[in-house]
Amino acid sequence: GENVEQHPSTLSVQEGDSAVIKCTYSDSASNYFPWYKQELGKRPQLIIDIRSNVGEKKDQRIAVTLNKTAKHFSLHITETQPEDSAVYFCAAMMYSGGGADGLTFGKGTHLIIQP
Amino acid sequence: GAVVSQHPSWVICKSGTSVKIECRSLDFQATTMFWYRQFPKQSLMLMATSNEGSKATYEQGVEKDKFLINHASLTLSTLTVTSAHPEDSSFYICSARDPGVHFEKLFFGSGTQLSVL
Numbered sequence: 387g388e389n390v391e392q393h394p395s396t397l398s399v400q401e402g403d404s405a406v407i408k409c410t411y412s413d414s415a416s417n418y419f420p421w422y423k424q425e426l427g428k429r430p431q432l433i434i435d436i437r438s439n440v441g442e443k444k445d446q447r448i449a450v451t452l453n454k455t456a457k458h459f460s461l462h463i464t465e466t467q468p469e470d471s472a473v474y475f476c477a478a479m480m481y482s483g484g485g486a487d488g489l490t491f492g493k494g495t496h497l498i499i500q501p
Numbered sequence: 502g503a504v505v506s507q508h509p510s511w512v513i514c515k516s517g518t519s520v521k522i523e524c525r526s527l528d529f530q531a532t533t534m535f536w537y538r539q540f541p542k543q544s545l546m547l548m549a550t551s552n553e554g555s556k557a558t559y560e561q562g563v564e565k566d567k568f569l570i571n572h573a574s575l576t577l578s579t580l581t582v583t584s585a586h587p588e589d590s591s592f593y594i595c596s597a598r599d600p601g602v603h604f605e606k607l608f609f610g611s612g613t614q615l616s617v618l
Contacts, residue, residue: 418605420606420607427592427612427614428611428612429594429609429610429611429612430545430594430609431609432502432606432607432608435605435606437605475544475545479605481604481605483600484533484600485531485532485533485597485598485599485600486532486533486550486552487605488535488547488550489535489547489607490547491544491545491546492544493543493544494543494544496542
């Protein structure tokens, strides 16, 4: 099965600086890579995702890059703000078009934005 | 995105009792729902895949007789923790997707914090 590694486990950055979180996956058949943001006691919220036929995707201050050859993908947050503080999870999946395909999650990164 | 509702949000129970958690897809039909468990400061671990009208598929190491899953309709899956013990205390969260509209995107319920005394 799929195995997703995520680093770092904790990341502290100054407000306004950029943050980068990296993940690697093991199954070359995986073709969908979402990122979730989870605040304490709350549900994970999908913030951005990328399919394997795309190398980069951007949404305002958030971007994701994918290197299929190396089997790694990264989350980039620019101009960080205090409300970006949360736990971020990467995930990977081979999506075949139905509803039954499950996600494998990384262990999470606790992002701390220092004022 | 697709709306997934889960309740209760939290429950406290005595050891040995059973607890039922409901997960509903509010604006779509879900033939499959996923149940995850999350311990403090840890990742989401898939417990089982709930299939409408058929038996759930459990991940290795998850006791199917302890975590009963019923998916009786296209909008409702339930997870019952039977004979709960303190080590079952955790955050339980369901998820589903609406492939006809949101394709591969997976949406989560609000989670249930279970505390077993």
